[in-house]
Amino acid sequence: MVKRHVVGAHYGLRDWLVQRVTAVIMLAYTIGVVAFILLANGASFEAWQQLFGCTWVKVVTTISITALLWHAWVGVRDIWMDYIQHVGVRLTMHVLTLLWLLGSLIYMVKVVWGVA
Numbered sequence: 001m002v003k004r005h006v007v008g009a010h011y012g013l014r015d016w017l018v019q020r021v022t023a024v025i026m027l028a029y030t031i032g033v034v035a036f037i038l039l040a041n042g043a044s045f046e047a048w049q050q051l052f053g054c055t056w057v058k059v060v061t062t063i064s065i066t067a068l069l070w071h072a073w074v075g076v077r078d079i080w081m082d083y084i085q086h087v088g089v090r091l092t093m094h095v096l097t098l099l100w101l102l103g104s105l106i107y108m109v110k111v112v113w114g115v116a
Contacts, residue, residue, distance in 0.1 A: 015074050022071035029064035058112050065108045069101050 040047055051057055076097050084090040 015078070018074050019071060022067040022074075025064055025067040026071065029060065032060075052112075061112050062108070065112070066105070069105055069108075073097065073101055 036043070036051065052061070077094065080090050080093045080097070084093060
C-alpha cells in the first residue's frame with residue numbers, strides 16, 4: 001500500500017463555502033438596492049440620504065462590502081497561487097492585494113459611517 005503525500009494549503013472546502021456565502025450576501029444586498037430604486041421611482045438625493053442615514057442600512061452595507069472584499073480576496077489569492085510560480089512575486093502580489101483590500105475597507109468605513 002502506497003501512502004499518498006498530500007500537499008497544499010487545504011483551503012478547498014472552506015474557500016468554496018466562503019465564495020458561496022459571500023455571493024449570497026452580495027446578491028441579497030443587490031436585490032434590496034434594486035428594489036429601492038424600482039419602488040422609489042426617481043428618488044431624490046434626500047431620499048437616498050435618509051435611507052443611508054438609518055443605522056441598520058449602514059450595518060447591512062458594511063456587511064455586504066466586507067463580504068465583497070472577502071470574496072475578492074479568496075478569488076484573487078487563488079489566481080495568484082495558481083498562475084504565479086515564483087514565490088517572491090506571488091508573495092508580493094499577495095501583500096499588494098491585501099493592502100489594496102485593507103485600503104478599500106478603510107475607505108468604506110469612512111464613506112458609509114461618515115468618519116472624517
